[in-house]
Amino acid sequence: MITKRENWIPYTFLAPALLTLLAFRLWPIVIGLSESLYSVSFVNAGARIFVGFENYLRLLTDRVFLQSLQVSLLFNLIVNPLQVLLALGLAFLVNQRVPGVGAFRSLYLIPIAISINVSALIWKLMLDENGLLNGLIRTWGGSPIAFLTSTEWALGSIIGIASWIGVPFWTLFLLAGLQGISPQIYEAAAIDGASGASRLRFITLPLLRRSIGFVLIADTISNFLLFTPVLLLTEGGPQLSTNLVMFEAYRRGLVYGDFGMSAAMVSLQLILIVSIVLAQFYLFRER
Amino acid sequence: MSSPIRSSISRSTSGFSLSSLWVYALLSAVSILIVAPLLWAVSSSFTPNDQVYRYVYPFSLKAFIPQTFTLSAYQTLFFEKGFGTAILNTSLLTIGTVLIGGLINLLAGFAFGVFDFRGKNLLFGIVLFTFMVPIEVTIIPQYIQMRDLGWINTWQGLLVPGLANSLVIFLFRQFFAEFPRDLLDAARVDGASWARILFSLVLPVSRPVLVGAGLVLFLSAWNAFFWPLVVAPRPEFRVIQVAISLSAQQVQTLFNEMFAGALIAALVPIVLLLPLQQYYVNSIAATGIKE
Numbered sequence: 369m370i371t372k373r374e375n376w377i378p379y380t381f382l383a384p385a386l387l388t389l390l391a392f393r394l395w396p397i398v399i400g401l402s403e404s405l406y407s408v409s410f411v412n413a414g415a416r417i418f419v420g421f422e423n424y425l426r427l428l429t430d431r432v433f434l435q436s437l438q439v440s441l442l443f444n445l446i447v448n449p450l451q452v453l454l455a456l457g458l459a460f461l462v463n464q465r466v467p468g469v470g471a472f473r474s475l476y477l478i479p480i481a482i483s484i485n486v487s488a489l490i491w492k493l494m495l496d497e498n499g500l501l502n503g504l505i506r507t508w509g510g511s512p513i514a515f516l517t518s519t520e521w522a523l524g525s526i527i528g529i530a531s532w533i534g535v536p537f538w539t540l541f542l543l544a545g546l547q548g549i550s551p552q553i554y555e556a557a558a559i560d561g562a563s564g565a566s567r568l569r570f571i572t573l574p575l576l577r578r579s580i581g582f583v584l585i586a587d588t589i590s591n592f593l594l595f596t597p598v599l600l601l602t603e604g605g606p607q608l609s610t611n612l613v614m615f616e617a618y619r620r621g622l623v624y625g626d627f628g629m630s631a632a633m634v635s636l637q638l639i640l641i642v643s644i645v646l647a648q649f650y651l652f653r654e655r
Numbered sequence: 656m657s658s659p660i661r662s663s664i665s666r667s668t669s670g671f672s673l674s675s676l677w678v679y680a681l682l683s684a685v686s687i688l689i690v691a692p693l694l695w696a697v698s699s700s701f702t703p704n705d706q707v708y709r710y711v712y713p714f715s716l717k718a719f720i721p722q723t724f725t726l727s728a729y730q731t732l733f734f735e736k737g738f739g740t741a742i743l744n745t746s747l748l749t750i751g752t753v754l755i756g757g758l759i760n761l762l763a764g765f766a767f768g769v770f771d772f773r774g775k776n777l778l779f780g781i782v783l784f785t786f787m788v789p790i791e792v793t794i795i796p797q798y799i800q801m802r803d804l805g806w807i808n809t810w811q812g813l814l815v816p817g818l819a820n821s822l823v824i825f826l827f828r829q830f831f832a833e834f835p836r837d838l839l840d841a842a843r844v845d846g847a848s849w850a851r852i853l854f855s856l857v858l859p860v861s862r863p864v865l866v867g868a869g870l871v872l873f874l875s876a877w878n879a880f881f882w883p884l885v886v887a888p889r890p891e892f893r894v895i896q897v898a899i900s901l902s903a904q905q906v907q908t909l910f911n912e913m914f915a916g917a918l919i920a921a922l923v924p925i926v927l928l929l930p931l932q933q934y935y936v937n938s939i940a941a942t943g944i945k946e
Contacts, residue, residue, distance in 0.1 A: 377849055378770040385763035386778060388819035393785040396796035400788075458685065464678045472682045474929050479689060480870075481924030483878035483896055486917040493910070494692050500718065503711035532688070540870070540931075541826075544863040582829045586786075586822060593789040618791055627795075634792045641787050 401638075404631035423632035433633060435608055436616040439523065440592065440637070443612060447527050448588050454535045455583060459542035479536045488600040491529045492516070495601075519609040522602050526610050529597050534590070538583045545579025546572070581652030585645055592641050613637045694719045700728055700914035707910045728915035732902065737890060738919060741898040745877060746923075748813055748894065752876035753869055756818040760868065763819075764827020765853055769839065779828070786821035790881055801886050812886045813894075820875060823868045830864035831857070866931060877924055895920045 407419040427433050462473045479487065494500050495515035502512040515525045549572065557567050573580075595614045598604060604611035604619065613633055621630025699707045701721040710718035732738040766772075767779050790797070797816070798807075806812030834857060842852045858865070880896035887893075899916040902909070 374849075375772070378766045378772040378775075381762040381766035381770070381849075382778065384759035385819040385824060386782070388759065388815065389782065389785050389821070392797070392800070392816035393788075393793070393819070393821075394781060396793035396800060397785065397788045399796035400793040461678065461681055461685070466675050466678050469678075469682070472686060475686055475689060477928045477931065478693065478921075478925055480874070481928055482693075482917070482921045483880065485880060485896065485900060486920060489913065490692050490696050490917065494695070498708065498711065500692070500695055500711050500714075503714040503718075506712055507714035536689070541867060544867055548863060578829050578833060582826065586825065589787050593787075595789065595791060614789065614791070622791075631792070634788065638787055642784070645783065645787070 401631055401635050403627050404635050407628045423628045427632055427636060433616060436611045436613045439611055440613040443523060443527065444588065444591055447530055447591050448584065451531050451534050451538060451587055452584050454531060455538035455542050458535060458539040459546055463543060463546050476536050476539065479533060484533055484596045485600065487533045488529060488597040492601050495525055516601050517606055519606055522606060522610045526597055526602065530591065530594055534587065538587055541583050542579055545576045549575050577652055585648050588644060588648065589641060592637065696914045697918055700911055700918050701725060702911055704909050704911045728911040731912060732915055736898065736902055737893060738898055741893045741895045744892060745895045749873055749876040751814050752817055753872045756820055756872045757869060759818060760820055760823040761827055764824045765831050767828040768831025782821045782824050794885060798885055808887050808889045808892060813883055813892065817875060817879065817882065820872060823871050826868050827864060830861065874924065
């Protein structure tokens with residue numbers, strides 16, 4: 369493809385974006401994470417002391433952190449498969465050729481346009497004790513549900529809101545993937561007498577592998593980093609039931625000023641995300 | 656082509672189809688989930704603040720239609736809270752991000768998707784890695800960096816760090832990796848430069864990924880909140896998401912103003928997004944299947 373004489377070409381294509389990333393993203397990340405090796409001195413207030421891996425060791429016995437890790441794992445175990453499946457279903461649905469489907473497709477694009485903080489605020493008012501949803505439930509004779517303030521419901525509500533925000537966005541990429549599949553392939557399969565289910569299994573899903581892989585990986589990363597809905601709706605509660613690692617790291621660092629522990633949490637979660645993403649890449653590798 | 660085969664696949668390009676009744680039932684159910692909260696928000700933005708919760712309990716469909724129509728929330732936002740400036744600033748930043756960011760991420764994604772070179776996996780690993788650390792973690796070192804560069808309260812401070820976007824590079828890479836190698840090789844044999852191959856051979860048939868990438872960049876710039884808040888706090892640099900959050904953080908939340916701000920912020924992306932729907936329809940038509 370490229371000759372020896374042209375070895376430099378890929379690097380010139382990469383340079384503008386990669387140099388920007390290195391300077392403005394990677395460098396601050398390295399500095400920020402190296403903070404996990406330091407602690408604030410109690411004796412000499414404000415002084416930073418190098419403590420090596422002590423923060424990490426402390427995390428292993430930190431009950432609040434361990435619980436947040438548990439919440440994060442549970443949350444991601446549910447929310448990622450759920451969102452990818454819903455997005456896939458929605459992409460199939462709006463790809464059906466029925467009259468008027470275009471209007472629905474437009475409608476479904478709308479949540480994408482709304483920023484996460486605005487979506488979270490709207491849903492806060494929807495799910496509030498006196499909010500719209502409880503108004504509806506009470507009008508129909510039910511007793512109000514503490515969507516955001518009970519341990520039974522809070523994490524589920526966050527999953528619901530994250531999906532309301534996320535699913536339409538990921539649907540767009542899967543729909544693009546679906547539409548990239550040549551209709552001739554389906555025609556050929558139909559001539560061969562393939563049923564709908566086997567067309568789905570042997571044609572659509574394999575040809576969508578790259579799109580699904582992209583969505584699953586990008587969605588997993590975004591959900592591990594989910595922060596705003598927790599901050600605005602539950603602040604990690606009740607009883608830490610929605611206290612995702614990102615929120616605990618924020619609280620430890622920016623609220624209590626313990627930047628060392630905060631950076632250590634983020635580093636540990638980073639190792640976790642990298643392992644999961646590597647596994648996902650392996651799962652969706654070229655065969 | 657015999658007609659039974661054609662009709663069995665004409666309704667769906669997904670490889671399977673549902674009966675129309677089911678399709679409409681599902682489409683409507685999803686629509687209610689998506690529209691109800693938004694309709695309530697829109698209606699509330701045109702309602703006096705003390706009446707926002709009036710029809711919530713006992714619930715009445717009047718909650719979705721302003722019963723006392725007023726534009727006061729919008730007037731306050733534009734005449735007293737500087738929403739006009741915020742919209743202008745956000746627009747300029749968004750245009751810059753989509754154009755410059757689109758180009759540099761396109762080049763990088765093309766290189767990752769098409770070329771084989773030393774250090775490829777390491778460099779792509781770095782790209783993904785930067786995507787896994789949120790800005791909340793790096794905000795302090797980034798602020799110090801901006802201060803040392805003298806970029807606090809400047810356009811370059813607002814714009815430049817958001818140009819390279821890992822998600823967009825990843826998206827381009829996934830797309831270009833699937834581009835038929837034979838076509839690229841043929842163009843090479845004909846003596847075309849790589850830049851020419853990218854811009855005149857590859858790009859014209861890359862509309863789906865260009866739209867997706869443009870959208871991600873557009874939304875990242877239009878919805879930016881945390882970074883502008885920190886790097887350019889002066890009012891003349893205020894962006895729309897910061898303006899909304901400032902009006903939501905008042906001592907007594909004015910729900911109608913908050914909803915009005917949200918509506919203004921969402922309006923521009925919605926108006927730009929709706930033609931995308933048309934674009935998807937076109938790409939179906941372009942495949943040659945007609946009903």
